[in-house]
Amino acid sequence: MALPTLLALEDCADYSKTVEPFLPQLYSLPEKLLDVVANRQSLSSLYIETNPLVSGFAISVFLGAVFLVASEINRNYSQVDRFWSLLPTFYIAHFDLWARLAGVPSQRIDAALLFSTIWSVSWFEPREDAYWRPPPDHADQWSFC
Amino acid sequence: MVILLDTIDLQLLEKRRLPGRFRRLSMVGSIQGQVVLIFVTNTRSSQREIIRKYIPKAVFHIFNWTFISFIQSILLFAIAAPTYTLLLTTQFEPDLSSADIAFVAIELGLILTEYIADQQQWGMNSSPWRSFTTRQIANMFQTITRRKASTRIIPSSPLATSRMRYTGDSSLRGSGDIADIPISRPSSQFGSSSTSGRALRQDRYTPGAPSVPRFLSCFSRAQLG
DSSP: OOSOOOSSGGGGGOHHHHTGGGHHHHHHHHHHHHHHHTTSSOHHHHHHHSOHHHHHHHHHHHHHHHHHHHHHHHTOOOHHHHHTTTHHHHHHHHHHHHHHHHTOOOHHHHHHHHHHHHHHHHTSTTTTHHHHSOOOOSTTOGGGO | OEEEEEHHHHHHHHTSOOOGGGTTOEEEEEETTEEEEEEEEOOSOHHHHHHHHHSOHHHHHHHIIIIIIIIHHHHHHHHHTHHHHHHHHTTTOOSOOHHHHHHHHHHHHHHHHHHHHHHHHHHHHTOGGGGSOHHHHHHHHHHHHHSOTTOOOSOSSHHHHHHHSOOSOTTTTTSSTGGGSOSSOTTOTTTTTTOHHHHHHOOSSSTTOOOOOGGGGGGSHHHHO
């Protein structure tokens, strides 16, 4: 089972009950991915059988490797900066997708995804300017005169 | 042929910060009959480029291998990780409660205030008045009010506006009293005694290039007289 069976609501935030039992899944994940490559197991069944926190962490490590290679090839060391506002929404969408595939009620995650999507969208223009670009060079400040 | 240029590279190339209109300029031209498209991109984080200037190359590579690529990526996952707790709570409360809806509404309200506040802060930071000390601004207004009543500060025709724009003509520089205030010249004749206001405006990327803000030229004698 990819989710822990819990007895009380408080247990949902208990590391030893929710995360620790699934750490072995993380260590055996490369092996299982090789099985997928060798067609011994389908990717979707592996996705459903793996704890979503473990698979999400694995995705983030994999993306880290992608960013590293891209940054070394392009000599541009800001690869994460292009995606940082989208990635949390991507991971929440991953939890949502997992819940839907595993048949777990997903309404609360839908609500989180709604909030996160709006948050991501809010980081596009024009506020993006303030963080990505140098300040304007007094180009159009004639109204002050 | 397509050429991609990053603004940071352009600024290093030009040894100065480019005026705003060059930021996203895409040029079309031709070299020996071949069409050349130049796109100016803006994808590189300037802060990191500054760090790169100051630390040894090997150390920066270690920084890239650890923090920039992997740790940042994992931290972004950690931001989304509380969704796992939400997922687990569905075992006890499968349906969306009114508390959940209220929580989402509060969060959306926070996004709205954050959006407005960031925009206002950006506007405040990019205001040209930040270039000057309070004393300098007071002097400007004194100079304006001391002038004759017939002095026209606001141009009446669009043609006058275009003539008044700073065109890079060096004769405009230093022609007026207020326009002589150096803005981004670190080692100016005025010394460093009154640089507190200027330090805010200090060029963060390629310091040392003299540039008079365009809007200042309207205060100069040549324009007003």
